[in-house]
Amino acid sequence: MARHNLGTVISFEVTRTFKKKQFWLTTLLVPVVLGIVIALVVISNNSTASMVDSQKDAVLTFTYSDASGHIDPTIASAFGGTVAGDGAQAIADVKSGKSAAYFAYPAQPATEATMVYGADLGIFDNGKYSSIATGLMVASAQAEINDQTLTALAKGSFPVDSITYKDGAESGGVLGALAPLLFLLIFYVVIVMLGNQMLTSTLEEKENRVTEMILTTLNPTTLITGKIISLFIIGLVQMIVFILPVLIGYLFFRTALSLPDVDLSQLIVNPGQMVVGALLLIGGFTLFMGTLVAAGAIMPTAKEASQVFGIMMALVFVPLYAASLVVSDPSAPIVQIFTYFPYSAPVTAMLRNGLGSLSPVEAGIVIAELFILGGIVLRLAVQLFRYGSVEYSKKVSLRTVFARSRG
């Protein structure tokens, strides 16, 4: 009957959630907002592109003086520049509006500042003066070098491919980190989206005084397992709905959205890291969900339970404060503490697993810790629900619960 009832609980929980208008309103709100943002970005980018096209051929006329001797007058002329006879007069002309801009190149432009004077065009458009001044000097320098290869090398625009080795084998670098870090992303999304629902899910039985009816027809383990699975299914549906506009945007409006063309075939998937990532995700999920259910079972109302949710969220995000240390020095004491402290372990260990700094021994210890503690907390949660949720209007202490369970 337990398996039959597990199916019944999952079916009831999932169906009633999907039947609620509020669920779809809040779930669809995210893709709708994303859709609107994507549409606005596409429209904005299109109009910007049109504006750039229309202004592409418009040449800024300016005057300049060149103490360095590097500016090529022909190139300067092509840029719209004419030589200024007197610097002070050129500045005065800019002030009075007779001239759009005046650039004063110093004798040592590599060490001294090139002065740019121009009519105010607003904080964004004012930047084009220095761009043109720089562009003119670069173009003149390239002409002076008169060698395309040297020019490219001087600019640093040449390809570099890195191959690094770890324990004698080629390591993946950033492309190798992306796949296992996906588990970290899923963990955050699941905890943030479903955590509060998990906390309040068993409170519903308590607040509605259904607990005794439930406990005499259904094993509490079955109820809680059913609720966790239901929430996972609901969360999965929400994730798909959320991701859909992003996928559509990427597949059909990539250029308009200026999104990079990611070549997925370049991703490096290390099976070991993926297995460790999946185990850390499941272990961490079990621990956090068990803790939230346990908290919900002893709190009398959703309002009081929500305080616990705040603490849990803090625990999820705290390891990010040490993220730079996790990347640069995984053996630092604070990183080690975060790796092994149960509630910061999932995030820290998944991050280190993605970056390749989690050794197999460390991974084994953290996974074992998460599964063992997760199991204990889930059992405790069942116990708390069984004996704590009958105290309908009271905040129940652990002592009271154990007094009831021991008799």
Place this chain on the structure above:
Amino acid sequence: MAAPRHGAEPLVQISNFRMDFGRTTVIRDLSFDINRGETFGFLGSNGSGKTTTIRALLGIYQATAGVLHINGRPFTPEDGATLGYLPEERGLYKKETVIDVMTYFGRLKGLSKAAAAHWSREYLERVALGDKAKVRLDKLSGGQQQKVQLGVTIMNDPELLILDEPTKGFDPVNRKLLMDIIEDQKRAGATVLMVTHQMEEVERLCDRVVLLKNGVVEAYGTVEAVQDQYGGTVVRLQCSGEIPASRHYTVTRRGSSYAELTVSGPVDEAVILRELMDAGVTVRGFTAGRPSLDDIFVAVYGDQNAGDTADTAAGE
């Protein structure tokens, strides 16, 4: 359920049950049986441990000591298909529709989805809620919600029906409905365990009762046996005039035209009647009988203020 399931083997067995919550002892030593097919009254003042006993019987609490069996073994949720339980603290999923909630509980109690939905619709028609099947529970009145709760309690045709303060908060219409349902279940052979303070209901419905006081049994047996155990004959009078003091009786109730006398010892009722008439009392009506359970309840628990017993903190 075709035939009543009366039999010698008790359906419920509680023996030497003890329940401590920390240092507080709620039940010291409780033993009683409930036979198959009988309706059993579990009586006691507020806080005497009745609900605690039921929760321990149903495995919600773990007993400190003793045996609590249903059908010869401890109850587990897997036996839920044979149980109908109306707890004192009651409610359902208020944000869901009536039919969804009833079908859900039907499924949990072992019915198929179609059977649970079919039974629910028939029941809702019977209790004049046929048009409310797809309405959310929190949109129903309190009385309508009670009817739904009753339906959920009996929808699996239970072998054992446990009703904890069943008429608490019920309006007279629903109270009558509940009584009819209990009668129906009795006729169908169900065993009924009732916790109630409504002594008229106990007298009307129950075959046997147990009275719990200070964590032990105060009285246990058939209603008549318990009535006999507690005092002699009670004389009820329709009368006017001053009732004199007498060694043959004590006046236990007195109204402007009504009096109730508890007879002391083996005295013939005719002697009392003559004594009253000789004292000038005009007697228009005279009946003699056993004391009511209400009288017994007052006599047993009169020295306790309701709810002030040791286990108040632990819940009933």
